[in-house]
Amino acid sequence: MLKTTNNKDSSFDYLVDSIQKTDRFFIGQLQKQVNIALxxxxxxIGFYIFEYERKGKDRAAYGQCLCLEIExxxxxxxxxxxxxxxxxxxxxxxxxxxxxxxxxxxxxxFLKFQQI
Numbered sequence: 001m002l003k004t005t006n007n008k009d010s011s012f013d014y015l016v017d018s019i020q021k022t023d024r025f026f027i028g029q030l031q032k033q034v035n036i037a038l039x040x041x042x043x044x045i046g047f048y049i050f051e052y053e054r055k056g057k058d059r060a061a062y063g064q065c066l067c068l069e070i071e072x073x074x075x076x077x078x079x080x081x082x083x084x085x086x087x088x089x090x091x092x093x094x095x096x097x098x099x100x101x102x103x104x105x106x107x108x109x110f111l112k113f114q115q116i
Contacts, residue, residue: 042093052066
């Protein structure tokens with residue numbers, strides 16, 4: 001619940017200070033949400049590639065260049081921010097943290113992700 005202002009809290013300086021504190025708080029919340037989203041994006045990318053490789057699909061067609069081929073296809077689709085090196089890092093990230101979806105924040109984002 002929001003606090004109501006009294007006479008001493010109704011100054012212009014108090015108004016500006018309140019807005020600044022509000023901005024800082026919500027920017028901090030936004031940054032946390034963005035970090036969680038990026039962590040989960042990278043985890044899912046690693047998961048997809050790892051599972052694809054594990055099942056051996058198209059291994060002869062791509063060989064050791066799977067991540068490079070993925071980068072090329074993504075680039076053609078307009079996804080310029082994911083490079084070959086990033087894909088390898090995603091795979092390593094997934095391998096190191098295979099149970100990341102057990103966290104509460106990850107479960108919340110995962111439920112939203114399943115709805116798309």
